[in-house]
Amino acid sequence: MTGATAPNAPGDQNRPTGPGATATGVPRRPASGLRMPRRTVRLRLTMLFGGLFLISGAGLLTLNYALVSHATQGAVSYQGANGLSGSIDGLPPGQRPEHPTQGGPQLSASQLDKQIQLLQSRALQQRADNMNALLAQSGIALAVMAVVSVALGWVIAGRVLGRLRTVTSAARDISATDLHRRLALPGPDDELKELGDTFDELLARLESSFQAHRQFIANVSHELRTPLARQRVLSQLAVSDPDATLDSLREAHHRVLVAGSQQERVIEALLTLARSQGGFETREPFDLAALTAQVLTTRSPEAESRGLTLHTHLTPAPTSGDPRLAERLITNLIDNALRHNTPQGTLEIRTTMNGPCPVISVANTGPKLPPAALERLFKPFQRLESERTSREEGLGLGLSIVQAIAEAHHATIEARTQPAGGLFIQVIFPACVSPRMQRLPVHSA
Incomplete structure (x- = not known):
């Protein structure tokens, strides 16, 4: 029936009623009541x-x-x-004293x-x-x-706590668009000054990371836009040509396929870079010498076609981590040494143990590079085209992927230019870790 109310539940008679009660029976806190001060x-x-x-x-x-x-x-x-x-x-x-009184009545x-x-x-x-x-x-x-x-x-x-409030206010005001701001806390060199300096260092790292991220996005957009624009132009020319023949259409489609292949290479390299920076959870044992030998079986024909002389010295170098990423690291090192070499040059590859640490090193002949260019080579989409290679051969992601994989394995990269030209790069892995150790923390690049 309309307007009828349901009977009270068994526990409803115990619930408080009135303007100060909620639907669950819990008294509502008065809005104007006394409030405890915030425990700052x-x-x-x-x-x-x-x-x-x-x-x-x-x-x-x-x-x-x-x-x-x-x-x-x-x-x-x-x-x-x-x-x-x-x-x-x-x-x-x-017990009585000998002279209880002086000049008074005798008691x-x-x-x-x-x-x-x-x-x-x-x-x-x-x-x-x-x-x-x-x-x-x-x-x-x-x-x-x-x-x-x-x-x-x-x-x-x-x-x-005045300087701490300064840090809090700055952290609240600073956004991603003004990371150049710094606290520069004055005062004695105490814990609060150290906190302010640490916050400034964090802002500097964030600013550098944001700039690198924006530059990376711009480079990726450029790398993907170029083959897309090439595909569109080739397709438009083939469609708009009134005298198109079967051979010309076949040639246009071949060029479109080449541009699509370049896109696939860029995407695959980006996925590998992202996977390397994401790290891994489970370590597996592997040998750097065995992985290097596998990679060399597929790269030896290219070395022969380029007229390069290979010198290999592979001794067992066991370690642990992700063998697939480690194989990609070795592949990129060898590909970089092959592509950026001189005709009739040499390529030397070694795997060895430096104490308890396994090491892989790759040295090649090539054009002379200034020492300041080494840091650029390990950044994404950085090429020294006039001195090293053409855009068709390299994407500019090879050594950046090497760096990301090395950091995922907590390895150290040492690179230097050779006096006669070329590069020497070695990756020093940490001492072999038991494969039972899992979910190790990974520092992303």
Whole structure:
């Protein structure tokens, strides 16, 4: 029926009702109610400073109270109503001093004992009152100083965290478009200054990474746009030619296929680069010498066709990692040495052990290169075309893939130019790791 309400569930009668209750029965927090202050670092440091001062102050006052109590426990001073004064060192009531009075009336022994007992009780009461007063005054002083220490702690914590707020504000304001900004925190060389310098170094690395990323995207777009434009022009010319023949159309399609093959090479190289930078989770054992021998069986005919002389010295160099990526590393090293060589040149390939570390080295003859050009060669799409090769032979990704694979294996690359021309590149892998070790952290390029 319309307007009918369902009976309450078994637990509905226990749920609170009214304007302050929610549908689940949990009371809604009043919007205008008192809210606890946010537990900032400054507040926690202030409470820490105040708590430490309170604890240390209470300990100091307790120690002072104990020392005063111990010092006055055996000897208390008194001032009697009848003019008697002196000190009582815990004498029993029956023991009488030789000169209890000076110039006063002579008392009997019993009267003297009673007088001593009365003076002793008054002195003890006076000591107790003095100790209570000391305790009360110390408590008041501790409370006042605790409030002062909290206030001073708040001010000091604010001054100490001021530079940290600068870092926070800069991190909030800096975006991907203004990574050139730096904090340059002033002040002493302390932990906060070190934090600011570390943040500046992070910004520098991010700026370099963003610039490299933008440059990489621009290069990829250019590399893929060139064969696409070539394909479109070839197709348009073939279609618009009124005198096209079967041979001309076949030649146009052949050129289109060549441009498509170049696109495939670029995409395959990019996928290999991305896979190398992504790292791997499981290590497998492999031998650099065996992988190098496999690669040489497919590259020897090209070396012979170019008139190059191969010198190989392959000794076992076991290591672990991803053998497929390692094979790509070796292939790119050999291809780079083959393509960028001189006619009738030489190519030397070695695998060996440098202590516990396996090493592969490739040296070739070739044109002379300035030492400053080495760093460029390991960046994506960087070519020295006028000195090394034409665009058709290289994509500019070979050595960048080598670097990415080496970093995925935590290996070290050493490269140098040779005096007579050419390059010497060696990759030093870390000491052989057990294949049972998996999911090792990988540092991407």
